[in-house]
Amino acid sequence: MMKRKLKFNAGRRAGVGETTTTSSAARISEEVKWEMRPGGMLVQKRGDNSGDAVSAPKLQIRVAYDAARFDLSVNSHATFGEVKKLITAETGLQPGEQRLIFRGKERENGDYLDMSGVRERSKLILIEDPESKERRFMQMRRNAKIQTSRRLIHDVAMDVDKLSEQVCAIEKSIGNGNKVAELQITTLIEMLMAQAVKLDNVHAEGDACAHKNLQSERVKKCVESLDELKVANNAQVKPPVVVATAKWKFLDDPPPPATTNWEIFD
Structure with a gap:
């Protein structure tokens, strides 16, 4: 009889523990909100709590753009779209003209750095959009x-x-x-x-x-x-002036000497 009571009490205690654990898990699942990310991945939805953004650690990441290299200090909870805005100040490329590659894959503007695996001193590759480059x-x-x-x-x-x-x-x-x-x-x-x-x-x-x-x-x-x-x-060209130089003869002038030679025929 005593054994049956002990088993019954143990069963009650186990049932209470399971009920408590199940209810706690249910509350946690209700508190967690999920969202569908690009590519079909289901991830925990970010909240709008500004305190999370403040407490999130800063990351030093390196961006490679052609032969140039530069470092950026970003929030670990930032998105790749926000990183592009910081890159604009360094390169002059507008966010719509940028493509960011991380681990061999182009990242969307809404992807979060920490969820994509970006860590301290991670390297991003910046490529200018071909149409924009043209x-x-x-x-x-x-x-x-x-x-x-x-x-x-x-x-x-x-x-x-x-x-x-x-x-x-x-x-x-x-x-x-x-x-x-x-x-x-x-x-x-x-x-x-x-x-x-x-x-x-x-x-x-x-x-x-x-x-x-x-x-x-x-x-x-x-x-x-x-x-x-x-x-x-x-x-302005004037015609040349012709000066008359005719000589006048008068009747009173003596006649010219005779120069006729006569030939006598025998």
Whole structure:
């Protein structure tokens, strides 16, 4: 009889322990919230408790970008998207232009560092997005062409300044009544036309296009001025004055001596 009571009490104590353990596990499972991560992985959902973020340890991670290497101090509970924002300050690449590789796999912006296995001194590989890299390359080429166009237009403008001074000098000389060699005017016109050809071969955009048109207009006005000066220069040529030198004979003058030789025939 005593043995049966002991077994019964032991069974009751065991039942109470199992009930307590089961209820505790149920409460823990109710408190834990889960979320589906990219790739189908079920992980514990992060809470919005700011205290967790404050108490989370800092990590020193190294980022490799081409030949460059730099270290970042990040929160262990941070996401790869937040790391990309820090990388922007180092490289100038916007987050949408970055791809982060860790352990041979590209990581999504919402992936957490600690859940992905990132530890102290872990290494991330940064790759620029190919489409973004192509756009950057095309923009660099476009900027280089714009700079080249501006430099060519500037050089033409300097040459036009010098030629304009010569046009003004010729205009002043002809205005003072001086004769200018026509070859000088013709040569100056040819030099101006050569500058016009240079401008035609320049592909300009934006403000460079406006500067190009301005220089083309300057060349046109200089050529027109030289054409007018050529006409004025030719008009200054005066025909030679013919001086009459006729000799007058008077009737009172003695006749010229006779020079006729007579031949006598036998």
